[in-house]
Each structure stands twice: as C-alpha cells, then as structure tokens.
Amino acid sequence: xxxxxxxxxxxxxxxxxxxxxxxxxxxxxxxxxxxxxxxxxxxxxxxxxxxxxxxxxxxxxxxxxxxxxxxxxxxxxxxxxxxxxxxxxxxxxxxxxxxxxxxxxxxxxxxxxxxxxxxxxxxxxxxxxxxxxxx
Numbered sequence: 001x002x003x004x005x006x007x008x009x010x011x012x013x014x015x016x017x018x019x020x021x022x023x024x025x026x027x028x029x030x031x032x033x034x035x036x037x038x039x040x041x042x043x044x045x046x047x048x049x050x051x052x053x054x055x056x057x058x059x060x061x062x063x064x065x066x067x068x069x070x071x072x073x074x075x076x077x078x079x080x081x082x083x084x085x086x087x088x089x090x091x092x093x094x095x096x097x098x099x100x101x102x103x104x105x106x107x108x109x110x111x112x113x114x115x116x117x118x119x120x121x122x123x124x125x126x127x128x129x130x131x132x133x134x135x
Contacts (some may be wrong), residue, residue: 002084004079012065019062028066030073036116038042042104042113051105059105064098067113071095075120091124 016038017028024041026033045051045059053098071077077090087094095116102109 004081006079009065009068009079009086012061013069016066016097017061030070032070032074032117033115035067035070035112038066039104039113042101045105047109050107056102056105060098060102063101063105063113067097067101067116068095070117071097071120074117090120091128092123093120093127096118 020026020038020041022030024044026037026041041087042059042063044057050056051059064086068079068086071088073088074078075090076086077095080087080089080094081087082094082096085096086098087096089095097113097116099114100111100113104113
C-alpha cells in the first residue's frame with residue numbers, strides 16, 4: 001500500500017477550480033455547497049451525450065480530486081489508499097470521491113458529488129451508534 005500524493009491531489013483540485021471558473025463561469029470555494037456547482041458542471045458536460053474517453057479521464061481526475069479535497073477540509077478527513085483505490089477517511093468512514101465522480105460523469109442516475117458530501121455525517125453518526133442503537 002502506498003500513501004496518496006496529497007500535493008498532486010491538491011494540484012488536480014486547484015486545476016478543477018481554475019477550469020470550472022474559466023470554462024463554466026462557476027466558483028468552487030471549497031465548501032460543501034460548491035459540490036452542487038461541480039455537479040451542475042458535470043451535468044452540463046454530459047448534455048451533449050457521453051464524454052469521449054480522454055475528456056472523461058480528465059474530468060474524472062479533476063472532479064474526484066476536488067470532491068476529496070472538500071471532504072478532507074470540511075470534515076477533517078485524510079486521503080488514504082484503500083485496497084489500491086484513493087479514498088478519503090473521516091472518523092473511520094471511507095468515501096470514494098473518484099468512484100463517485102466517474103459514476104456522475106458516466107451519467108449514472110441519482111449520483112451526485114454533493115450528496116456524497118452531505119451523507120457522510122449521517123453515515124458517521126449511524127456507525128458510531130453501533131448495531132441495534134436507535135434514536
């Protein structure tokens with residue numbers, strides 16, 4: 001297992017911010033709300049049909065890195081390598097921003113970068129209660 005290259009991931013996230021601003025006129029500010037903006041950019045990219053492989057690869061990297069950076073910053077998480085995949089771990093819960101970005105950019109119904117960000121606290125809370133605990 002190798003440690004993720006946090007500097008490279010930060011550079012990709014910064015490039016995502018730059019490209020989204022330059023090409024789509026949207027501001028990504030590192031907040032959870034900015035993931036809604038990035039979702040909308042992804043949906044705009046898909047409006048003309050499936051992305052060509054090279055474009056899908058570019059946007060998958062950019063959107064995954066940016067989404068992961070937001071999760072790390074907002075929730076105090078950390079990038080990890082999980083069985084060969086890049087993930088973000090927050091309070092013992094693993095999130096997979098690159099996988100989610102690929103699913104969004106592949107046009108999978110119901111997938112959203114913003115929903116990944118919003119659901120983490122609920123998963124952490126449920127996990128901390130343990131099996132059988134209820135409200």
